[in-house]
Amino acid sequence: MIKFKRHIKVDGEVFETWMGLEIKKKGGRPNVGIYYYTDDPMLEMSEHHLIKANFQSKDEAVKHGCLFMRAMYKDMIKREKGLVDKKEEDKDIDW
Numbered sequence: 001m002i003k004f005k006r007h008i009k010v011d012g013e014v015f016e017t018w019m020g021l022e023i024k025k026k027g028g029r030p031n032v033g034i035y036y037y038t039d040d041p042m043l044e045m046s047e048h049h050l051i052k053a054n055f056q057s058k059d060e061a062v063k064h065g066c067l068f069m070r071a072m073y074k075d076m077i078k079r080e081k082g083l084v085d086k087k088e089e090d091k092d093i094d095w
Contacts, residue, residue, distance in 0.1 A: 001035070002023070006066055008070050011074070020036075020041065021062070023058070032055040033061070034051045036065065
């Protein structure tokens with residue numbers, strides 16, 4: 001597996017993301033799968049998770065992986081903001 005790092009910028013924040021490419025030959029054509037790592041792949045506890053497979057090129061797989069991770073980080077930020085807003089609302093209520 002080819003391991004690499006990308007910096008993905010979302011709403012002014014930069015996230016360091018480790019990804020991996022797995023390339024197999026299937027019927028004479030490349031079959032590329034893109035993975036993301038939970039942490040630095042050199043660490044023992046880091047796991048890789050498949051994002052999507054069956055790409056015909058490395059560039060296509062990397063582009064899809066970056067878009068997937070950007071969407072995941074956007075959702076994470078949205079959830080965190082929602083939790084913060086709810087906590088602030090709870091503080092305003094006098095019991």
